[in-house]
Amino acid sequence: MRDFEYEAPASVAEAVKILSRHNGSARPLAGGTDLIDQIRTGRHAPQVVVDIKKIPELSVLELTAGGLRLGAAVPCYRMYGDPRISAAYAALADSARIIGGIQIQSRASVGGNLCNSGPAADSTPSLIALGAVAVIAGPAGQREVAVENFCTGPGKNVLAPGEFLVELKLPPRLPHSGSHYRRFIPRNEMDIAVVGVAASVVLDGSGEKFVSARVALGAVGPTPLFANEVGKLLAGQPVNEQTIAKAADAARAIARPIDDMRGTKEFRLHVTGVLTRRVIEESVQRARS
Amino acid sequence: MAKRRVVTTTINGRQTEFLCEPRQTLLEVLRDTLDLTGAKEGCANGNCGACTVLMNGRPVDSCLVLGVETEGAVLETIEGVAPVDGLDPIQQAFLENAALQCGICTPGFIMSCKSLLAENSDPTENDIRFYLAGNLCRCTGYDKIVRAVLDAAKKRNAEPAPA
Numbered sequence: 001m002r003d004f005e006y007e008a009p010a011s012v013a014e015a016v017k018i019l020s021r022h023n024g025s026a027r028p029l030a031g032g033t034d035l036i037d038q039i040r041t042g043r044h045a046p047q048v049v050v051d052i053k054k055i056p057e058l059s060v061l062e063l064t065a066g067g068l069r070l071g072a073a074v075p076c077y078r079m080y081g082d083p084r085i086s087a088a089y090a091a092l093a094d095s096a097r098i099i100g101g102i103q104i105q106s107r108a109s110v111g112g113n114l115c116n117s118g119p120a121a122d123s124t125p126s127l128i129a130l131g132a133v134a135v136i137a138g139p140a141g142q143r144e145v146a147v148e149n150f151c152t153g154p155g156k157n158v159l160a161p162g163e164f165l166v167e168l169k170l171p172p173r174l175p176h177s178g179s180h181y182r183r184f185i186p187r188n189e190m191d192i193a194v195v196g197v198a199a200s201v202v203l204d205g206s207g208e209k210f211v212s213a214r215v216a217l218g219a220v221g222p223t224p225l226f227a228n229e230v231g232k233l234l235a236g237q238p239v240n241e242q243t244i245a246k247a248a249d250a251a252r253a254i255a256r257p258i259d260d261m262r263g264t265k266e267f268r269l270h271v272t273g274v275l276t277r278r279v280i281e282e283s284v285q286r287a288r289s
Numbered sequence: 290m291a292k293r294r295v296v297t298t299t300i301n302g303r304q305t306e307f308l309c310e311p312r313q314t315l316l317e318v319l320r321d322t323l324d325l326t327g328a329k330e331g332c333a334n335g336n337c338g339a340c341t342v343l344m345n346g347r348p349v350d351s352c353l354v355l356g357v358e359t360e361g362a363v364l365e366t367i368e369g370v371a372p373v374d375g376l377d378p379i380q381q382a383f384l385e386n387a388a389l390q391c392g393i394c395t396p397g398f399i400m401s402c403k404s405l406l407a408e409n410s411d412p413t414e415n416d417i418r419f420y421l422a423g424n425l426c427r428c429t430g431y432d433k434i435v436r437a438v439l440d441a442a443k444k445r446n447a448e449p450a451p452a
């Protein structure tokens with residue numbers, strides 16, 4: 001592998017200092033499941049790799065009345081390993097369970113998945129559906145960006161030189177709410193999503209009406225997409241087949257897929273509709289139980 | 290060239306120090322520096338699981354870990370699995386069920402299997418297939434491997450827990 005220096009700062013401030021000093025030629029290392037191979041194959045050539053796992057904030061996984069704090073370097077297995085978190089943030093646990101195999105899940109973080117900014121990243125639609133906010137540290141202090149505004153293109157995001165992701169903040173789970181993420185892949189596991197859909201719904205006390213909903217789509221655009229129209233369409237509507245079918249149509253209208261080796265545009269559009277319907281139905285089930 | 294560092298870890302119960310460059314993966318350190326050649330390199334990119342070792346009790350692909358990241362870590366490799374006087378029940382079950390041909394994938398499967406059985410002492414066939422999805426075998430086929438794991442679980446559950 002190409003030569004690089006290794007630093008393992010113990011604080012956010014120290015990490016910002018190192019990242020700023022190298023002005024773009026330093027890269028954060030979380031679980032390394034994307035980065036190490038990208039260095040090996042020459043896609044990235046950092047002079048310094050900054051291991052961020054020794055910074056306490058990056059390993060926080062805390063569920064309180066105020067919501068969930070998810071440190072940017074927390075590996076996937078910790079998320080589905082906590083029954084309270086998998087219940088309250090089910091879509092995120094669904095994602096964490098299917099990123100790679102067990103070895104990958106021991107190391108891969110949701111933060112790394114987001115910062116790698118692939119269009120098919122499996123946890124980003126769930127973060128968007130659950131209303132997550134990215135907390136970013138940099139030379140000018142901290143700022144917050146809603147996850148739906150984080151990715152700007154394939155492999156691109158809003159992080160400026162010297163900045164890095166500290167944690168993700170998720171709002172508390174509301175009563176009568178449920179969420180789900182599901183992807184289509186030709187195999188049962190260990191594959192890249194052809195389409196991925198996440199939904200989070202809030203029902204009224206009777207469980208028969210949508211109060212609000214958020215839906216996000218993966219692998220059907222240059223970035224994961226927030227399907228805002230779908231949520232708007234569901235809000236206030238009765239929970240029935242027609243409502244959900246309309247939502248699925250709206251999701252297809254938002255998807256902008258390309259043809260590639262994993263699927264054609266038409267196929268992806270079709271699957272977007274099917275998955276949107278199933279994901280909303282499952283979210284409703286979870287909200288009712 | 291980046292400076293080499295001294296890294297202190299515990300490998301198979303023994304405190305081990307090694308020198309490594311930041312760019313060396315744990316797999317390279319194990320095989321080339323420490324002469325622990327049980328972990329294999331199949332793909333070097335996290336897809337095949339032949340390089341699986343346990344790091345602080347969790348299975349990882351050692352080709353996707355930097356050697357320098359293991360400072361202070363507890364590592365277990367295939368070399369530490371067998372007791373002095375024989376084989377681990379998992380190894381015994383792989384042998385008896387003919388769950389290997391060329392054997393390249395076997396150390397990785399056994400390490401993943403160790404971790405699976407530590408988490409879930411009585412896994413179903415489906416649990417096993419899902420848990421072992423990150424380990425590929427190009428010659429035996431998975432049925433015999435899955436049967437060996439079911440058998441290993443039975444053997445372990447029949448044995449009195451080690452003191």
Ligand SMILES: Cc1cc2nc3c(=O)[nH]c(=O)nc-3n(C[C@H](O)[C@H](O)[C@H](O)COP(=O)(O)OP(=O)(O)OC[C@H]3O[C@@H](n4cnc5c(N)ncnc54)[C@H](O)[C@@H]3O)c2cc1C
Pocket residue numbers: 027028029030031032033034035036052072073098099100101104107108109110111112113114115116120121122123159163164165166190191192334335336
């Ligand atoms: C075999 C295999 C299977 C995989 N399967 C899937 C899958 O099913 N679904 C899926 O979505 N992905 C998959 N991946 C990709 C990868 O595992 C995920 O994207 C993972 O979540 C990345 O997290 P990480 O912690 O390993 O990130 P790293 O590799 O450490 O980092 C990824 C990128 O983000 C940057 N970065 C990391 N953390 C921060 C931060 N806090 N602030 C700023 N930048 C940061 C790094 O510099 C790097 O560019 C797979 C990878 C492999 C090798």
Ligand code: FES
Pocket residue numbers: 329330331332333334335336337338339340341350351352353
């Ligand atoms: S060599 Fe590490 S996963 Fe294949």
Ligand code: FES
Pocket residue numbers: 388389390391392393394395425426427428429
């Ligand atoms: S026995 Fe040859 S690859 Fe599995």
